[in-house]
Amino acid sequence: MNPDHPPSIPTWMLEHCTPGGSDPSLRGDLIEEFRSGRSAAWYWRQALAVLALGCLRDLRNHRRELLFGAFWSMLAPGWLFLASEFTQRAANAGHIWQLAWPWSALCSSALSFAPGLIFVWAGMIIFLAPQWGNGRRIRLPRVGRSVVLSALVFLVLAASLVWVPLLFPAAGSPVDGRGPALSIAPTAPFIVPKNVGATSKVVVTHNKQGEVVVHIANRIFVVPPDSPWPKQPFQLDRNAPAHPPATPLAAMEEPGAWPLLTRLTFFLCLLFALWKSQPESRRQRA
Amino acid sequence: MKKKPLARSSNHGPFPSLQNPPSHPPQKNKLRNLDFFSIVELMADRSYLGEFELMILLAVLQLGEEAYGVPIARILEAHRGRDVSIGSVYAALERMASKGLVSSSLGDPTPERGGKAKRYFQVTDAGLRQVHETRKVLTSLWQQLPALKRRSA
Numbered sequence: 001m002n003p004d005h006p007p008s009i010p011t012w013m014l015e016h017c018t019p020g021g022s023d024p025s026l027r028g029d030l031i032e033e034f035r036s037g038r039s040a041a042w043y044w045r046q047a048l049a050v051l052a053l054g055c056l057r058d059l060r061n062h063r064r065e066l067l068f069g070a071f072w073s074m075l076a077p078g079w080l081f082l083a084s085e086f087t088q089r090a091a092n093a094g095h096i097w098q099l100a101w102p103w104s105a106l107c108s109s110a111l112s113f114a115p116g117l118i119f120v121w122a123g124m125i126i127f128l129a130p131q132w133g134n135g136r137r138i139r140l141p142r143v144g145r146s147v148v149l150s151a152l153v154f155l156v157l158a159a160s161l162v163w164v165p166l167l168f169p170a171a172g173s174p175v176d177g178r179g180p181a182l183s184i185a186p187t188a189p190f191i192v193p194k195n196v197g198a199t200s201k202v203v204v205t206h207n208k209q210g211e212v213v214v215h216i217a218n219r220i221f222v223v224p225p226d227s228p229w230p231k232q233p234f235q236l237d238r239n240a241p242a243h244p245p246a247t248p249l250a251a252m253e254e255p256g257a258w259p260l261l262t263r264l265t266f267f268l269c270l271l272f273a274l275w276k277s278q279p280e281s282r283r284q285r286a
Numbered sequence: 287m288k289k290k291p292l293a294r295s296s297n298h299g300p301f302p303s304l305q306n307p308p309s310h311p312p313q314k315n316k317l318r319n320l321d322f323f324s325i326v327e328l329m330a331d332r333s334y335l336g337e338f339e340l341m342i343l344l345a346v347l348q349l350g351e352e353a354y355g356v357p358i359a360r361i362l363e364a365h366r367g368r369d370v371s372i373g374s375v376y377a378a379l380e381r382m383a384s385k386g387l388v389s390s391s392l393g394d395p396t397p398e399r400g401g402k403a404k405r406y407f408q409v410t411d412a413g414l415r416q417v418h419e420t421r422k423v424l425t426s427l428w429q430q431l432p433a434l435k436r437r438s439a
Contacts, residue, residue, distance in 0.1 A: 023376060023405070024402045024403065025354070025355065025392070025402060025403060025404060025405035026355060026372060026373065026376050026405075027400070027402055028395075028396075028399035028400060028401075028402025028403065028404065029354070029355035029356050029359075029372050029399075029402075029404075030372060031398075031399050031400040031402065032356055032398060032399045033356055033359075033372070035398060042369075045369075045371075046371060046372055046373065049371040049373045049374065050371075050372075050373035050376075052373075053371075053373045053374060053377045054373075057377065057380075
């Protein structure tokens with residue numbers, strides 16, 4: 001170790017990784033102390049402390065965003081419950097487009113992602129709106145960038161969550177046959193336990209179009225005749241909760257890994273959305 | 287040592303408030319004109335000196351013209367008997383600068399510091415008042431502890 005040159009990794013971290021940018025005077029102080037005989041371990045400790053303090057300062061400066069993000073993401077399961085009910089009713093009433101593949105898959109994906117994006121953007125508007133015309137300056141280009149960034153983050157996180165159920169396959173779960181049954185089937189084991197209890201009564205009928213209609217509790221799953229699923233014996237997930245949430249409030253109070261993962265996804269999206277769109281206060285402008 | 291008073295610019299690192307301390311502390315009657323978020327921000331700013339902040343102010347006063355990060359940290363280490371993070375010294379100085387208790391100016395860059403300039407700190411009049419007030423309060427509190435005085439004697 002050259003006593004004239006401080007370790008390069010912490011020096012690089014100080015220059016490039018300090019939240020909000022690093023102070024050259026502070027870096028100069030650390031170099032001066034190192035050259036006066038301090039050890040490399042001391043330099044590492046000091047650099048890590050600077051980074052940690054920078055993170056804390058950044059979090060403190062964004063405490064309003066953190067609090068609002070935590071509050072708003074707690075409501076996410078309730079909103080998704082409402083959106084799911086609405087989509088289900090629209091599908092049952094035949095209001096959802098019935099298109100050929102791949103358009104059906106695109107429509108299905110759009111319907112899956114749209115409620116989440118609407119929720120994130122509604123959170124942004126609710127957070128920013130009271131500050132308009134109240135002495136705070138909101139920079140619209142910055143807000144626009146945040147809207148796009150939050151959408152990208154949401155799509156990436158949501159798309160990655162869609163594939164999580166593939167790690168936990170379960171056979172015989174019902175699917176919504178309006179979309180391509182086989183492509184949606186892997187997600188069903190995770191979706192179904194939230195809505196279908198182990199004791200639910202299952203009724204299988206046929207409609208005029210020759211589709212198989214499966215009634216489970218208060219939900220109806222329509223499966224096209226060419227889907228391989230109806231030929232299999234119907235199975236319910238025995239680990240599913242006996243009393244699934246029936247209201248948005250119950251959905252919001254629901255414990256478990258999946259609702260937590262949902263809340264965490266929305267929390268991260270909101271942080272991405274709000275972090276850079278923070279309005280300037282009078283004091284910051286002064 | 288030649289010192290440059292800092293002009294208002296955006297290239298001041300993460301401590302912009304060090305250069306432009308507010309000339310007056312916020313007044314209570316102004317709260318009526320502020321929105322909710324500004325009031326929350328004001329509430330979050332502590333108006334009293336913490337232990338570490340008081341120590342730093344005393345060290346800056348003791349060093350006078352030569353008060354920059356390294357000697358401030360060395361004084362604190364000598365009196366506290368343990369390692370002090372220079373980053374935490376800067377963080378505390380940033381907090382105090384935002385309250386108008388300290389101001390700073392840049393010196394010349396030197397090769398032994400890797401070409402980085404020293405940042406010299408000065409205690410403002412408001413900072414000096416705060417130090418005296420804190421000392422008064424602490425002294426009066428200490429004087430009202432007869433049992434502790436007897437025990438330590």
